[in-house]
Amino acid sequence: MITIVDYGLGNIGAFSNMYKRMGIESRRATRPGELEDATHIILPGVGAFDHAMDLLNASGMRETLERKVLTNRTPVMGICVGMQILANGSDEGVKPGLGWICGRVRSFASHPASAALPMPHMGWNDVEPSTDSPLFKGLERDARFYFLHSFYFECERAEDVSATADYGFRFGCAVRHENVYGVQFHPEKSHHWGAALLKNFAEI
16 A cells, blocks of 8 residues: 655645556555555655654654654655655754665755755756666656755765756765665656656555
8 A cells, every 4th residue: 555644744635646547546644553554655745854854753653654664664755855854864954854864965055066056946857867776667768857946865875876866966866775765856746757656666
């Protein structure tokens, strides 16, 4: 069962509708018990890092999520701010992140190569897979996704970067460590490329 974590952030309906069109069953979870039989977990998010962490902690689902992901090894995919909170922390705020993938979220404005560019980074961008991540099966060439963000995930381990995009410099726009996946872009707004990625996730 594809389970979308509804902790108050992200367009849950868009993911549900995309999976429905593909004939793949999904549901939203608003409390811990609804996560128990999840075979795959999507952690969406929009907005600020600290706000996302506050809402997730207040939802009552964090303990169950950590057991499912870290102990049971359930595949999880963070999207946009849902990806950023996988990190240890963010320059955007002061709260600790989940720490499921070692790294820190940095501001484009603080990087010399992107500081003069318009913020946020918004619109369509080419994405180049850098590993054999199953998320990008069939998307190895000419894949484009929709972005809307001012911060990027800087991994401690280069091998945890599974795809890159360019905004003044090559930055990690997708991450993976074991069963934990994250994408900075919005697959739910990325037409057939996004549908293909969401289908790939369901098949992991």
